[in-house]
Each structure stands twice: as structure tokens, then as C-alpha cells.
Amino acid sequence: MSFIAIFFLKIPFPLIIIAAAVIGISGSFMFSNKFQTSKFRDVRGLEDEGYVVICENADECHIGPSSGKSIGVLVSFIMLWVIPVAILYSISAHKVFFTEALFFTKAAFMTFGGAYSVLAYIAQAGVEQYSWLTRPQMMDGLGLAETTPGPLIMVVQFVGFMAGWNYHGNLSPLSGAVIGSLTATYFTFLPSFMFIFLGAPYIEKFRDNQKISSALSGITAAVVGVVLNLAVWFGIYVIFPQTGRINWFAIILGIISFTAMQWLKIGMIPVIAVSGIAGVVWNLF
Secondary structure (H helix, E strand, O other): OHHHHHHHOOOOHHHHHHHHHHHHHHHHHHOHHHOOOOOEEOOOOOEEOOOOOOOOOOOOOOOOOOHHHHHHHHHHHHHHHHHHHHHHHHHOOOOHHHHHHHHHHHHHOOOOOOHHHHHHHHHHHHHHHOOOOOHHHHHHHHHHHHOOOOOHHHHHHHHHHHHHHHOOOOOOHHHHHHHHHHHHHHHHHHHHHHHHHHHHHHHOOOOOOHHHHHHHHHHHHHHHHHHHHHHHHHHHHHHOOOOOOOOHHHHHHHHHHHHHHHOOOOOHHHHHHHHHHHHHHHHHO
16 A cells, blocks of 8 residues: 555555555554564574563663753754754755755654665655756666665765766855765755664663554555566666666566576575676676
8 A cells, every 4th residue: 555655546654654544553553463564483493572671670770761861862963954054054055955954854763674675765856856966866866876885875975976976056166066065965864863862772771562552553554566666667767777768688687687686595695796797797788
């Protein structure tokens, strides 16, 4: 349902997540056994209950929830957001860095399910809404992020770099690109740290809350469909880079790569390395 909603009906990603959470909570009242946190059985046959107790006594470990600490953390992060945003607003004639700050903050608050679930939204906005970069450049950015160390969400730094390069204003292209990439990185990760410092003390307190677990189970299921949307979105533009043109090399290489990983159990790194070499050879000859 989430894939149909986001791919065909173009329903915004945040609404899908909210709906999934509501369905999860509602389902916990009517079908409680169907909306429990998924359990995992390992190779030894032992069942993982899904939770790990960080500390038996939260107060002794200094992770006990505190309203005073939470307010202090929240105020600190608000200041860490407001001050850079004000500076970026004042230095940019075209306001591209200010727009980046607002956009990537919004994207950070929407990253339920991680980079794979939100990258389609970032790609669509960066290419079609703001024209920071072209679709082929976005595909290159994804390839760069997939073949370098670090989390996939760092593709946002590539998007920020291209935005600063193309809309550098009175700055040099390189200076604009550096500021743009740093802006994208800072405002993408700032909310994440806020959630960690603000929410971590409450994890132990609410770990047995069935309603929260059911909401997260619903969101997890919906994110699977959203990730599928990303795969289809990128797949379409890889296979059909231009209207009326089919990239047969990409189709064949995609099938071989899928076969190698799914059935032949070849590791991801060898598949990526061989695919990269194949791409170079194909374009040379």
C-alpha cells in the first residue's frame, strides 16, 4: 500500500509514515498479535526478543529521563540551528545556502527508514524543484555514495556541493560548492544528534510500551514499500536515461549483479568492483 501511495498516487512521504503509525497503533487494539515487534530466530534456534537492556538501573548509568535535561538539550539544538541559518541568510545573495538549510532540515526529519527511503524525495526536489543538479548528475552522486565508505545519506553532501557550484553568487564556484556541501551535511545530521541526545534516555523507559512498538512495526512495513519506490525510481532512469532510449548494458549488468548476490552469494564489494570495471571497459570500447 505504501508503494502504491508514493509511486502512483504521489502521496507525500510524511503522510505515509503518519498513516502507517496510526494503522500500527489502531491494529494493536484489534489484532495485537499481528502488530508486535518482529522477533528473530538465529542460526542456533534461539529467539531474539527484539530488545537489549542497556542498564538495569537507569539512574546509576546516568541515562534516566529528565525534563530539565531534555529542555536544555532542546534549547541548545535550537540555537545550533537558528544561528547558522541566520548567518547563511545574510551571506547569500541568491539565498541558495539558506534554502539548503531549510530543505535538508526538513529532509532530516523525514528520514524514517534511513537514506533509501528519503533519497527519492531529495533527488526529486534537487532536480525538479530547485534545479540544483541534473538527473544524470544525481545518478552519479548515488553511484559515488554507494562506492565510497560512509552512510548512503552522505549523497546529500554531493547535492549540496552541486547546488553551491551552480548557484555560487558572488563567490567562486569552488567556494560556493564547499559551503553548499558543508551546509547540507550540517543540517542533515544536526536533527539526528538532537533525537539521540533527546530521546535516548526514554528508550529504556518505553521499550515495553506495546503501542509504541506497534506504531514502529507499522512504519517499518511502510518503509519497505518506500524503499521499493526508490529502487523503481532510480531503476527507471538507469534503464531509460532518455526518452525512447534503452540502456541494455545497464539491464544486463543489473541482472548479472542481482544473480551474483541473490543466488551465487557473491559479496557486495566484489560485485561493485567488477561492475565498475565493466562500466569503464564498456564506455572505452
